[in-house]
Each structure stands twice: as structure tokens, then as C-alpha cells.
Amino acid sequence: MNIAFYSGVSGLVAFQQDLDNLSHNMANVNTNGYKASRTNFSDLLYTQMDVNEDDKPLTGHGVKAADQDLMYSQGTPVSTNNQLDFALVGDGFFAVERGDHTEYTRNGAFRISVEGKNGYLVSSDGGYILDAKGKRIKLDREDKNSPLNLDDINEKIGVYQFENPYGLQQTENSCFLETATSGEATALNAKKNAELPYNLVQNALESSNVDIAQEMVDVMITQKAFQFSAKMVQTADSVEEIVNNLR
Numbered sequence: 001m002n003i004a005f006y007s008g009v010s011g012l013v014a015f016q017q018d019l020d021n022l023s024h025n026m027a028n029v030n031t032n033g034y035k036a037s038r039t040n041f042s043d044l045l046y047t048q049m050d051v052n053e054d055d056k057p058l059t060g061h062g063v064k065a066a067d068q069d070l071m072y073s074q075g076t077p078v079s080t081n082n083q084l085d086f087a088l089v090g091d092g093f094f095a096v097e098r099g100d101h102t103e104y105t106r107n108g109a110f111r112i113s114v115e116g117k118n119g120y121l122v123s124s125d126g127g128y129i130l131d132a133k134g135k136r137i138k139l140d141r142e143d144k145n146s147p148l149n150l151d152d153i154n155e156k157i158g159v160y161q162f163e164n165p166y167g168l169q170q171t172e173n174s175c176f177l178e179t180a181t182s183g184e185a186t187a188l189n190a191k192k193n194a195e196l197p198y199n200l201v202q203n204a205l206e207s208s209n210v211d212i213a214q215e216m217v218d219v220m221i222t223q224k225a226f227q228f229s230a231k232m233v234q235t236a237d238s239v240e241e242i243v244n245n246l247r
Helices: 003-027 212-244
Strands: 037-043 046-048 058-060 063-070 077-079 086-090 093-098 101-105 110-115 118-123 159-161 175-177 198-202 204-206
Touching: 003 037, 003 063, 003 212, 077 086, 086 093
Parallel strands: 086 204
Antiparallel strands: 037 063, 046 058, 077 204, 086 198, 093 101, 093 159, 101 175, 110 118
């Protein structure tokens, strides 16, 4: 078996996965509250080379894209002058009720869903925003012709944290799902007058934390690594062709 051939192929697969991840990060450079992810690599199985020596050296069998780490660096708050936009500066997530489960997000672009006499604070795709007690945030008004009461709305929004946020599972719409690794969500502002590890800024949104310059550098490095892996496969194939043509 030509180990160089299979090592090169493993590099092609791993670096293609890394390119997929980098392209996903760059595509979401303008997505509110988006958190970039980074691909981690690991080397594969090592075996002894078949050489007639007492101290036989070991040879590796390539690389794999082991996993992806979420990068939770702070995105820049951008002023929007919209009363229903909120940016989290510091730790925490907003809770969004979607059917029979709850998701968590840093995207604070909220809307109002009018249901009968009352209104509810919802995400841009219609999920209900929850307060610190896990309840929907209801916006009252005197009658159908009166405006909804938005006074102190920032104090009604629940902000949650996890013991291990790196264990959250990514979903669509810049949201995350709770997992056994992340631990259960805990409301940071459940108690009044408690010291909070965040600031909730109204009339602003947290931008994506994607560093476009660094992503471009990573794309070039990964592209070169992909090309070298392809060249290794080509070279190994050429060597096999020479061996097969020997008379």
C-alpha cells in the first residue's frame, strides 16, 4: 500500500472541510450575533515501516478535521436607532421559544407579534423571546387603538448563561441548543440588584465576530495545503505508474 497516496487523500478531505468552515464564517460576516468557528486537526494512526532494521521508525497515515471550536469573542455593537434592537456586551444569551424547545442566541434584532389585545416580543423569525423566568414577554396596551407599552422593555428581557458555552450545539439563525456538555441554562438577571457580567445596550446590535482579514489569511493557507495534498496524491500515483511499468 502506498502510504503517501492515502495520506494525501486524507489531507484533501480535511482541508476541504476546513475550507467549508471558513467559507461559512465569511458568508456570515454581516450576520448579527454570529460566532465564528475554527477547525481543529489531528494526526492519524501511526504504524511501523517495513524496513530491515532493529529500531523500525513509525510512519503516520495522514490528518483529519477532528472538530470545530466556537469562538466567543465579543462582536462590535453597532448603533441602529431601533428601539427593539438590543446588543449584549459581555457574557450571556437571549432565550427564544420555538415550539416545544428553547434556543439561545446573541442576535438581538427583535420584533413585535400582535395577538389580540396584547403583543409579544419575538425574534426576527417569529420565535418568542423569554424573560428571566422562562415566560413570554407580553407587551400590554389599554385597547386595540392604543400603542403597545415599551417602557422598561430592556428590564424584561431574560439573559442566560451556561457553565460550558463551548458545548452548545449550533443551529440556524445564529442560535444554539443546550446539550449535556454545555449544562443547563441559568438566568443571569433572575435576581434584582445582582451584579451582572454583561451590559444590555438598547438601539444597537452586536455584529458578527468574524475577522475578515484573518479569515482571508486562513483561506490562503488552507488552499495551499489542499494543493500540496493534491500534489502528493499525484506524485504517489506517478511513482506507482513507474513501478508498474518496470520490466
